[in-house]
Amino acid sequence: VTQLTHITIGKAQGVLIQEPGVPLVTTHLRVATGGRDDPPGQAGLAHVVEHMMFSGTRQGIGGIGQGLERGEHARIIEAGGGFVNATTSADSTCYVHAVIPEFLGTVLDLERARFAATAFTDEGMAADKAIVLRERFQRTRGRSFGDATERLLAAVYTDGNGYGHLPVGDQDGVSRITVADCYGFFSQHYHDAATSLVIIGDFDQAAVTEHASRLLDAFPEAAADGAVDSQSGDTGLIRTTTREEIPGSGRSQVFIAQPMPPLGSADFALAEMGAVALAHGASSLLQRRLIGERGVAQAAKANVVARHRSASMGVLQIAPSQGTTAEEVIAELDRVMCEVVMVGLHEIDRERARSMYASSWLAEDDSLISRAASLGESLQVHGGIDSYQCHLDLIAALGPEQFDRGVRFWHQPDRRAEVVYLP
Amino acid sequence: MIAASTDRSTTIAGGLRIVRPPRPSRDYAVATLIWHVPPDIVWTSEPMFPSLALEALLRSANGPGQCSAVDRVEQDGVYLSVARTHFSCQLEVRGPRHSIPAAIAELAAVFAVADVSEAAAAAARRIVAEDIDRHARDMAVLARYALIRAFTDDNSPLGAYPEGTRELVEDVNVAAIGRTIRAMAGEFPMTAVCSDQDVAEMCTVSFAAPTPAPAATAGRCLIRHPVPSLVRVRGGSGSSRGCKVAWGFLAEAADLEDLVAAEVLIDALGGSWYSRWQRLLREELALTYGTATETITFRHRGRNYVLGTVALTVAPSAVDEVAVHLTEQSRCLTESGLSDGEWRDSSIRLLRAAALHARSARAHVQWTAHLLEGGIDVEFGAVREQALRMPDPEVLARRSARLLEPAVIAIAEGEDE
Numbered sequence: 086v087t088q089l090t091h092i093t094i095g096k097a098q099g100v101l102i103q104e105p106g107v108p109l110v111t112t113h114l115r116v117a118t119g120g121r122d123d124p125p126g127q128a129g130l131a132h133v134v135e136h137m138m139f140s141g142t143r144q145g146i147g148g149i150g151q152g153l154e155r156g157e158h159a160r161i162i163e164a165g166g167g168f169v170n171a172t173t174s175a176d177s178t179c180y181v182h183a184v185i186p187e188f189l190g191t192v193l194d195l196e197r198a199r200f201a202a203t204a205f206t207d208e209g210m211a212a213d214k215a216i217v218l219r220e221r222f223q224r225t226r227g228r229s230f231g232d233a234t235e236r237l238l239a240a241v242y243t244d245g246n247g248y249g250h251l252p253v254g255d256q257d258g259v260s261r262i263t264v265a266d267c268y269g270f271f272s273q274h275y276h277d278a279a280t281s282l283v284i285i286g287d288f289d290q291a292a293v294t295e296h297a298s299r300l301l302d303a304f305p306e307a308a309a310d311g312a313v314d315s316q317s318g319d320t321g322l323i324r325t326t327t328r329e330e331i332p333g334s335g336r337s338q339v340f341i342a343q344p345m346p347p348l349g350s351a352d353f354a355l356a357e358m359g360a361v362a363l364a365h366g367a368s369s370l371l372q373r374r375l376i377g378e379r380g381v382a383q384a385a386k387a388n389v390v391a392r393h394r395s396a397s398m399g400v401l402q403i404a405p406s407q408g409t410t411a412e413e414v415i416a417e418l419d420r421v422m423c424e425v426v427m428v429g430l431h432e433i434d435r436e437r438a439r440s441m442y443a444s445s446w447l448a449e450d451d452s453l454i455s456r457a458a459s460l461g462e463s464l465q466v467h468g469g470i471d472s473y474q475c476h477l478d479l480i481a482a483l484g485p486e487q488f489d490r491g492v493r494f495w496h497q498p499d500r501r502a503e504v505v506y507l508p
Numbered sequence: 509m510i511a512a513s514t515d516r517s518t519t520i521a522g523g524l525r526i527v528r529p530p531r532p533s534r535d536y537a538v539a540t541l542i543w544h545v546p547p548d549i550v551w552t553s554e555p556m557f558p559s560l561a562l563e564a565l566l567r568s569a570n571g572p573g574q575c576s577a578v579d580r581v582e583q584d585g586v587y588l589s590v591a592r593t594h595f596s597c598q599l600e601v602r603g604p605r606h607s608i609p610a611a612i613a614e615l616a617a618v619f620a621v622a623d624v625s626e627a628a629a630a631a632a633r634r635i636v637a638e639d640i641d642r643h644a645r646d647m648a649v650l651a652r653y654a655l656i657r658a659f660t661d662d663n664s665p666l667g668a669y670p671e672g673t674r675e676l677v678e679d680v681n682v683a684a685i686g687r688t689i690r691a692m693a694g695e696f697p698m699t700a701v702c703s704d705q706d707v708a709e710m711c712t713v714s715f716a717a718p719t720p721a722p723a724a725t726a727g728r729c730l731i732r733h734p735v736p737s738l739v740r741v742r743g744g745s746g747s748s749r750g751c752k753v754a755w756g757f758l759a760e761a762a763d764l765e766d767l768v769a770a771e772v773l774i775d776a777l778g779g780s781w782y783s784r785w786q787r788l789l790r791e792e793l794a795l796t797y798g799t800a801t802e803t804i805t806f807r808h809r810g811r812n813y814v815l816g817t818v819a820l821t822v823a824p825s826a827v828d829e830v831a832v833h834l835t836e837q838s839r840c841l842t843e844s845g846l847s848d849g850e851w852r853d854s855s856i857r858l859l860r861a862a863a864l865h866a867r868s869a870r871a872h873v874q875w876t877a878h879l880l881e882g883g884i885d886v887e888f889g890a891v892r893e894q895a896l897r898m899p900d901p902e903v904l905a906r907r908s909a910r911l912l913e914p915a916v917i918a919i920a921e922g923e924d925e
Binding site: 107108109111155156159160163164165166167168169183184185212215216219220222223226227228229231335336365366367368369376377378380382383384404406407433436437440441443444447448450451452453454455 | 586587604674790821853857859860864
């Protein structure tokens with residue numbers, strides 16, 4: 086039996102879900118800012134600020150005593166066996182904890198200390214900038230095809246809409262960032278209207294409500310022009326088909342990126358459903374046709390890799406089988422997709438996709454950390470959690486036309502970016 | 509026979525043992541079926557390819573309407589994932605809770621028939637080939653294999669991809685797949701890790717097999733001497749630009765407590781933000797984004813082993829500097845060991861961190877499967893909990909000193925920038 090409490094402090098929102106019997110509590114604090122808000126020439130500023138949030142505080146817990154040292158926040162959580170992490174995407178920065186219930190109070194105190202008494206220093210900044218560049222290396226050139234997403238973002242988001250770069254940042258942008266830039270970014274974007282908090286686990290509802298309220302109270306009132314931009318549309322998106330070929334890659338791999346509907350729109354769920362129908366599971370359409378029947382591929386994936394408030398990006402990734410060229414596998418993919426778009430999904434494929442999509446949602450809901458993230462996203466995008474709670478009903482109610490519409494997002498042959506790695 | 513430990517229930521039914529970690533159930537369930545296969549079955553005169561065989565079996569049209577098992581279970585929202593390690597082949601079955609028992613029954617039925625089509629075998633060969641291609645360019649995998657080969661020998665099955673090579677896989681025919689399926693159905697011991705009781709009961713009904721023949725008597729120790737202190741391998745064309753540096757050890761464990769000592773040691777060195785090498789190599793020197801740790805325990809030819817590694821991704825320009833630091837750190841560790849505080853902190857951290865595995869049914873099942881996939885006694889979970897609850901730094905130091913004789917640094921270098 087779960088008990089749900091909503092709290093609102095200023096314009097900040099919180100959702101507390103008490104779930105008895107779980108030996109773990111998770112917190113998800115989300116701020117609606119990210120790489121999209123990086124100023125020109127400073128790609129990675131939002132991400133560096135996220136790292137700097139672990140670099141210490143001016144005051145101790147509860148505003149008493151000396152501030153926390155660099156890394157002390159993580160040390161305290163991990164000494165308790167807890168999990169602590171933070172992530173920066175284009176539209177949001179998330180601070181996540183999972184701890185045994187006895188540590189929840191400590192987490193909320195630590196969170197309040199760093200957001201109410203932020204201390205950015207030159208020394209911490211130098212260390213964090215170096216670490217951020219190591220992170221960038223590990224995520225991009227440090228692995229096979231690791232630079233594909235960066236190339237695709239740059240090709241799909243053609244205008245200066247803030248989505249055309251990786252939130253992790255780049256060498257030039259990160260090297261230009263100063264402590265003053267971090268303070269400026271923090272004071273501009275970390276405010277109540279941008280903040281939401283989700284807590285799930287076994288805890289004392291009354292005590293935690295009060296504690297969480299104090300945490301949210303640490304965020305200042307948004308300035309008059311500080312409201313979160315929620316405009317959507319497809320300005321600045323790719324209008325033609327582009328191809329970038331990268332020879333000498335050892336083996337072939339094809340990435341095809343296409344614009345997808347904005348996160349939070351009704352069409353977004355259809356695009357996700359389309360991905361499930363096409364490539365999630367061994368009997369999905371592309372896996373069956375390309376790997377099984379035609380034998381031209383040895384892997385096929387479809388995922389919405391950039392979930393953006395104004396326009397998202399979906400990526401098809403195909404590994405040609407031995408003896409098949411990238412050109413041949415793209416031609417075969419287009420043949421299959423043309424056929425599906427013209428004829429529509431067969432009822433068996435439709436019902437399979439419906440079941441698999443619902444199953445994915447159940448998996449997400451079963452995980453405390455994923456559920457908190459989804460609820461946080463729902464608070465940010467919809468201003469509430471109704472859409473999350475009704476998601477299974479929405480899936481059950483989808484009709485054949487909606488399935489076909491979802492699949493069509495994955496076939497825009499005149500408007501897509503191809504990145505092709507060649508042997 | 510029922511064997512109980514403090515944090516999970518265990519049932520033994522012939523050659524099948526079923527482990528069910530406790531967690532309040534929601535609407536989602538997971539079962540991981542683990543076949544404990546020896547690491548060299550790909551390299552024998554009659555080789556077996558368990559993950560290829562499973563992929564083929566699941567895709568073979570053999571039921572009503574000429575549908576395959578995967579067609580049928582995916583209609584109910586059930587995901588199937590095949591994974592292969594050196595010690596096991598695993599099939600993860602996950603999805604809506606009400607669908608999982610039927611999916612287990614479905615899988616048992618296709619196992620009983622063991623009918624594999626040519627088309628499904630071809631698809632399975634492509635899927636395993638993709639896995640081989642991916643692993644061949646993964647610096648973390650290459651560094652790990654190099655590290656293992658340093659302790660064993662260049663031809664050790666533990667130091668290569670467990671399902672063989674592309675050439676071997678391309679030659680696997682339907683007859684060989686059928687032979688593998690039959691062996692999996694009765695010859696190899698099996699463990700099922702289930703997220704709830706209904707799933708556990710269906711596994712008992714569906715997969716309880718005759719008790720397999722007892723394992724052969726203890727063979728010779730895997731570890732060779734002398735062991736080189738530093739090994740380097742280079743990734744092939746198309747590998748990443750990054751290098752992976754792995755420090756670690758492979759040692760025979762005298763008992764289950766040795767396995768716990770290895771886990772605590774590895775955690776203290778690189779398992780958390782405040783671990784010794786994370787502080788040095790990330791926070792002080794900014795040579796890496798972070799350290800990643802792994803402790804694998806396994807039983808092979810009657811002996812228990814443990815493999816512990818701390819690995820990090822570094823740019824080619826920094827790889828030599830990292831190697832120097834790790835060599836020096838390794839020397840300090842051999843001479844002075846960890847402090848009492850480090851032993852205690854990591855023991856307590858690991859004990860409390862057990863709660864994190866309850867974050868989802870899947871995480872809980874995966875963690876239990878990880879503990880048991882190497883064929884280690886199921887009582888390991890209870891022994892581990894007890895040892896972590898009351899850590900004795902002196903005993904841990906003595907045990908780890910034996911495991912660390914010696915440690916090796918393995919470097920997998922990607923393509924030049």
